[in-house]
Amino acid sequence: MASGTASPELEVIGREGELSRLRDFVLGEPNERVVVLSGGPGVGKTTLWEAAVAASTEQGAHVLSARAAEAEKTLPFATLSDLFQWIPIEAGPDLPEPQRRALDVALLRAEPAGAPAKTRAIALGVLSVLRSLAVERPVLVAIDDVQWTDAASMEALAFAARRLDGESVRIMLARRPGRPTPLEQATASRATGLILEGLSLGAVRRLLATRLELVLSRRVVRQVFEGTLGNPLFVLELGRTLTEVGPPAIGEELALPDSLDELLGARASAAPKPRRALLAVALGGGLTVSELVELVGDDALEAAVERGLLLEEDGRLRPSHPLLAAALLKRVRARERRELHRALAEVVSEPARRARHLALAATLPDTELARIVAAGAAGALARGATQQAVELAEQALRLTPTGAAERHERVLELAEWLKRANEVSR
Ligand SMILES: Nc1ncnc2c1ncn2[C@@H]1O[C@H](COP(=O)(O)OP(=O)(O)OP(=O)(O)O)[C@@H](O)[C@H]1O
Ligand SMILES: [Mg+2]
Structure with missing residues (x-):
């Protein structure tokens, strides 16, 4: 922007x-x-x-x-x-x-x-x-x-x-x-x-009132403030929970979840379709609206936006907050990531991006796949994207079967590009 x-x-x-x-x-x-x-x-x-x-x-x-x-x-x-x-x-x-x-x-x-x-x-x-x-x-x-x-x-x-x-x-x-x-x-x-430090007690009260229309007693606001150190994201997530479960009774402690991460993880994983949409965006790297729709469908995208998991900006999607994506990624198994990378490779058209997803979806060496990833690396280099070229070349090498004819050439190529990547302009 x-x-x-x-x-x-x-x-x-x-x-x-x-x-x-x-x-x-x-x-x-x-x-x-x-x-x-x-x-x-x-x-x-x-x-x-x-x-x-x-x-x-x-x-x-x-x-x-x-x-x-x-x-x-x-x-x-x-x-x-x-x-x-x-x-x-x-x-x-x-x-x-x-x-x-x-x-x-x-x-x-x-x-x-x-x-x-x-x-x-x-x-x-x-x-x-x-x-x-x-x-x-x-x-x-x-x-x-x-x-x-x-x-x-x-x-x-x-x-x-x-x-x-x-x-x-x-x-x-x-x-x-x-x-x-x-x-x-x-x-x-x-x-x-x-x-930046956390917000003051008064600001925490105003934040809950303006963003969540949540008006709490002085006692509970203080509990929220002390439990979150005025961190506004934590305050808002806790406020959302309080809206659902109600404030603690007098003399009772505020049931503070162990961490912000736990709160965010629960919100990110609450429903399967929006969860998949968020995960695709977290792994996708600059996913456009049309790419995401092709991958998960209109309704999943809509649900993810409605639940406040995703935001659209200039035709591209991003997690509504980076910590939400991080909390979800932490809870996802390698197998599911690979499956989604495979699906992402089908919907992105730029060769280097596609090559990256194919590589991240694969565990075992594969001659044909290695060739595609190596081509993606060469394309990145032509754009002046040395670092990306190096990363793809490393993947290409990992996917090249031992004993394959191309192996030697790929090692040399990687060495040459690494050298270039280190020659940071001064
Ligand atoms: N001064 C403020 N007034 C109102 N809302 C705020 C304020 N500061 C933060 N928030 C709200 O708190 C949440 C977290 O804020 P923000 O995203 O700016 O944090 P951040 O420091 O950028 O986090 P990160 O380190 O993850 O990037 C957002 O929902 C934001 O709208
Ligand atoms: Mg931020």
Whole structure:
């Protein structure tokens, strides 16, 4: 998405201080290049990130935004495609032809032709586009769940970010705690952190009242607050349960489930059809509405959306919350995953994606399958998607029977591509 988001407009409760800080950041001094919103699962990073994206658009910034998704981490240039979705990449004095071409191929706007796209040309193209946009008005590059940005996008963005100087380009990242991504490492000297904590007691009360129309006594609100440490996702899931079972009697403890994961797992698994739809999206990597309908049918999709498991955005589906998908994936056996990967291979048309699903569905070596996966790897390389090429080449090798004639060639190929993947542009 380029501006705003397609999620329903929900009131942001509390967070006034954080939001005003983010507003100032976008239009402030360029010595602060990057802001990293971090905090535990469900604490409200995406909510704040969305509000900041909307506010920046309103203030006249040029906003390029993307939500990285766990299922799309293996899809090369997924994040970059989202960021550049509404940006026409045109040849001009700022964008030399090889860069335009490399970007077009990487973002699937043109077919690869001739030599594989050079990672460097793609990254330079990103830098040129950001610079030329920033001449018009301040630019905000906003990525939610940056830890799931695919490797190809990450590399290009880190390259560009390192070379930005006085330009009015800001980067806002949201992420769970963990190791900094290459993009953050590239900009560490000009980055500031914003750590989100749980909501206050008053905000928890307002959250329950506005989102679930649940008005509880002071005593029970306090129990919810203490049991969840104000984590809004946990508060909402617990609130949903309280709506069903009713509040605890005086003197009784709030029956707090062991974990948020348990609550989410139960919701994700409650009915078989929506569960399958959610699982397909979790494994599918950027599944479109028509692909999912072909796989599970209209009614399963509808039921999953109605139950609040899936959201549709720009014709693609995503889990309504990443933790919901994670909770379900944890409860699924390998066999069921493989079965679904096999079915996914039937509905996705892009060769590299199809090859990946076929590989993940297979346990044993198979000459013909290995050939298809190796072809998928070569296709990925032609797009400049080195990391994906390496992953598929590894799978192709795993599926090549011992003693097969192609084995030697595949080992050499993999070695060559691994070398290229490690030559991260500096
Ligand atoms: N300030 C807020 N006001 C109202 N609702 C909120 C607020 N913060 C979070 N929520 C709600 O709580 C839930 C979890 O929030 P959100 O998805 O933003 O968390 P997150 O930190 O991004 O989680 P994750 O780490 O899994 O990405 C959502 O349903 C969201 O609408
Ligand atoms: Mg989030």
